[in-house]
Amino acid sequence: ADCERITPAMLTLMALEQETIDRIVATVPGGARNVQDIYPLAPLQEGILYHHLAAEQGDPYVLKILFDLKRRDRLTAFVDALQHVIDRHDILRTSVVWQGFDTPVQVVWRQAQLTVEEVVLADAAGDIATQLQDRFDPRHYRLDITRAPMLRLAFAQDVVNGRWVAVLLFHHMALDHTAMEVVQHEMQAHLLGEAVPLAAVPYRNYVAQARLGVSEQEHEGFFREMLGDVDEPTLPFGVREVQGDGGNIEQARRPLDGALSLRLRAQARQLGVSAASLVHLAWAQWLGRVSGKDDVVFGTVLMGRMQGGDGADRALGMFINTLPLRVEVGTQGVREGVKATHARLTGLLGHEHASLALAQRCSGVVAPMPLFSALLNYRHSAGLASSSQALAGWEGIETLSNEERTNYPLTLSVDDLGEGFHLSALAVPQIGAQRVCDSMHIALDNLVESLEQAPSTPLNRLSILSPAEHRQVVTGFNTTGRFYPQDQTVSGLFEVQAEVRPHAIAVVQDGQCLTYSELNARANGLARHLVGLGVQPGDSVALGLARSIELLVSQLAVLKCAAVYVPLDVSAPLERQQFMVEDSGAKVLLTLAGMDVPEGMLRVDLDTVELDESADNLDLTQSAEAVAYIMYTSGSTGTPKGV
Template identity: 45%
Template sequence: IPGDATVLTPEMVTLAELTADDLDRIVEAIPGGTANIADIYPLAPLQEGIFFHHLLDAEQGRDVYILPTVLGFDSRQRVDEFITALQRVVDRHDILRTAVLWENLSQPLQVVQRRAPLRVEEVALTRSPGDDATALLLEACPASMDIRQAPMLDVTITQDTRDADGDRWLMALRSHHLTRDHQALEILLDEVRAHLEHEEGRLAEPAPYRDFVAYSRLAVSAEQHRTYFERVLGDVEEPTAPYGVLDTHGDGSETGETVVELAAEVAERLRAQTRRHGVSAAAFFHLAWARVAAATTGQTHPVFGTVLLGRMDAGGTAHRTPGLYINTLPIRIDATQTLDQGLGTVQAQLGELLAHEHAPLALAQQVTSLPAQSPLFTSLLNYRHSPAAASAQVDLPESENVGIEILYASERTNYPLTVSVDDTGVGFRFVVQAVAPMDSGVVCGLFETAVMNLVVGLEERSGMVLDRVRVLDDRQRELVLSGWNDTAREVPATTLPDLFEAQAARTPDAAAMVFGSGTEREALSYAELNARANRLAHLLMAEGVGPEDLVAICLPRSVDLVVSLLAVVKAGAAYLPLDPDYPVERLAATLADGRPMALITTSTTTDAGLGAGIGMRRVVLDDPAVSGVLSGMSVVDPVRSGHRPEHPAYVIYTSGSTGRPKGVVVAHEGVVNRLAWMQEDYGL
């Protein structure tokens, strides 16, 4: 947009189709109006995802993507000099002078301001003995950040009153992930150092962030992205969620972090294997994380996110320009292939994925068969080349400017499990961030063990399959197989009806069940309940019902419901409970899948046509004919010929993780085992 423009016109905005009304709303929202607007363009792909989570978090007064860094200074003068240098860096880069506007607009837009003064706030902290000044300072920072105001960067400073000389200061430098990635913070601090040391002349001309936005949105068509992801992810039906943790909207408050250096000897052997196979270390670590993802989900083709740098194709001096260039996209790895095959295919997949590194994650999600609102994956692998002193923290560049140090730096994502691999060029460091109830130390141990065993498997050239690589070390394996599994108890080899009939014989007059209240109250003793269930069981057996048969029961909560459940297992069959409040389509689908021999119901509970076409006998309890037959049936316990504890007791249909009902069979021995555990655990 021309610097002397007094009115904005749609022709000045080349990357977005805006109306004059849109531009008027933008001008009204920006301090200084038209004269302070340098450019307008859409969000890059990862910015779109972060923006989505920002809006979700803002509703709950939080934002996981506000990234804090705390610095220490040995004087107030150094603080002021740093802030002055930081403002000059903001003035240099359009991404640091950017606000995001979306209200009453057809799409979220980045608006670059010509001037964006830093927001600096000084606070006084009240510290008690043992208090952490860094934590107190972060708590004193504003709770949120208004991304509609540029820069998306703020500074909070305080004097460290506990310092003996009284001259130490702390600064919380917070930036929003919409404007930076890990490398961008390093670039920003390096430019601040250059200004502090009057070396700004060595800084390269900044790359306009609009060029990256244009490239990321236009270089590869949405249809090409869609075709690729349909091939890779089209048959995915359930999320890959380690430990079953599905929440991708957390605020990171329950996040634990574990950092581990890979042993130098293992790192050397690892590089030898990657050279032998002609692949990158990145391919190796993606294969290793695929093994852990498979082990913690039970899936053979796990999907997880991989972080793509995005700077290589951004052109010009993007590698020295702050901004958000990375993207997170899914990779799917077959854990049933051999290690040699796996390295080759992962290397090829990563190369192929690079052609789509600027695709929106939402597009990849859309081509799957996942239920709506289900995440495609909940774990992230971030492989990054780092300096020799690499860590999850960021270090100040080599500087003569002593008296400034980084005390704390934090990066979080909305994913509950993130694994970062820092490749120092010699060794490797793992940083695992895991949200409770996951344990970052446990996950880091699984990953480290998988890496070491993967190296051994490749060295031995045994043709080992990936899902056979051990992820548990000897101590963990012993704990899982023996420690946690030391639960052996003497449990009777019997069935549920056998247990009930024995109880009825012991306490025939004791109350077995009570239903309702007042005049509607109905109570049955064990003898009465046993007798009613026996009559219905004999009727079912007369119809041919026996062991391993399935009988559906669709009744409202009532005495008849309990009688029917008990009668089915007394007949030796398994019951299939159907909730009368479920939609008839779901009931019909369950019956069609389970194909029971009979359906127990009433004339008012289900449609007479339910289950038609599957050869199912209907036992309608309020039918006078059925009532008449029941009254003549024996009340003696039936003889269940050939009925064994391993036979099914019931089948329960659950939605599972796919949204489609799945039948789960529970055997009598499982029910009896649980009852025995309850007796022991509850002291019954």
């Protein structure tokens, strides 16, 4: 504590030059005498720092808790108790510095005073608690993490309701879910005038374990084996943005039914696996259904305390880590799926200190495409004992809200309460947090039922839909029957529309638009040109065009000739397009000048050919059952198949 200068030999967890150390020490008030330790960031801290720096405004990893304090003296007691916890734990006296350094470091201060700010708010401006939350909303408010502690308390008097309202902001870099429970437990002891019997566990112990334990080569070998052949991301509902600020995230919660909780635990015991393994499999199966995949990858939040050393269960700091887990949910039976998931999850725990960046590099998914966009956070949340003595410690202090945020578009947290379970979802609006909770409840119910009654049922046969949703998907969405004159052709119906609404807009592309009469006239001109080239009813005409107005004109023109159009995928290899042309017997190809298309037939470049456009329709009779077009699918053998 009386050190005048910190030297490289004093740092046991990282090697730094003297000049670098001096610059780091200069960031701490009081200099070397106030520096207790300097060491690198833990793996997940590095990821959080990245998102902190990447956020254009606000910070997705600043969390807040809102408190109701009945009297000013309870506010004073609250601050005193929190400062006592800060004094005990080094991670709460830690700052992070990175500017001008090769690698970010965290610096433990010997003394760090909690910033407490009183805010004067006007009752006339609305609810005081709402005003306070809005002012310190992490969507636009940031904590200065270069100063310790990475916490801040702001409070305001609420005269109308006869109380004080306080918001505690803390950075995820310093505290995770379990750590906040420890903070509350120690604050409770202080409020009751009791001493915490056990010494505080230094966070440096965990950093040492994470940095000096399993080698990077071992981590890489494990993740290459698991992810090496994964070349497509798992994106529920196609949502891929994982660099957001959490600003538009919805939240929803629901408990798991008591009976289902008991059945889930019973199945876990019978199979000799953890309840967490069943939940991970249900989540994988749910993701498989909403991403259209039988082989999924998602991020799972590991507590990091399994190998964190002695006392890690009561240590403060960022212990959790997010790592990818791959689960197959195709034709594999439910029981075998549970065992496979349990084995893979157990293996992953041996690498819980690996960095997410390393794991993602071991996959075949090329950056910046994310490997996954959904997380599962399975956490043990039995909670603190609510004895009358414990409640007495918090007398006059009530938690109003406890906000969670994330940069991922979808996170499901499953709280294991010892007997029951609670589901909490954070999701972007296009996914819907409540829908996630409800359908995950169904997925768990169907998984447990299959284990009980038909354990060999393929995983991809399990539903995540409620009966009402199933009826909507199978029946409601398929109620597409509409009356139309079935003795008419498509081109004939279009011609009627062009006559009835000639000046209505028919098609728009990149600012260019055509009315029905203009589109009909262009199609008539092209149809006459095709007839002049010898196109007969029933002949095939290939269309080498991207989605465009020209494509629509061409389709109508071919139909007006009573011919059959054959759309080609212009992004497909020429050999594949050539096969489609030859297989369909097309004699004419409609395209644009400069397009690279198959050869061996009459080519018409629509942007150079002169057409005689006319309002007069062709008078060609054809059956309403005649073929309109041939579409080529990929084919189960790899050879295109015309349908």
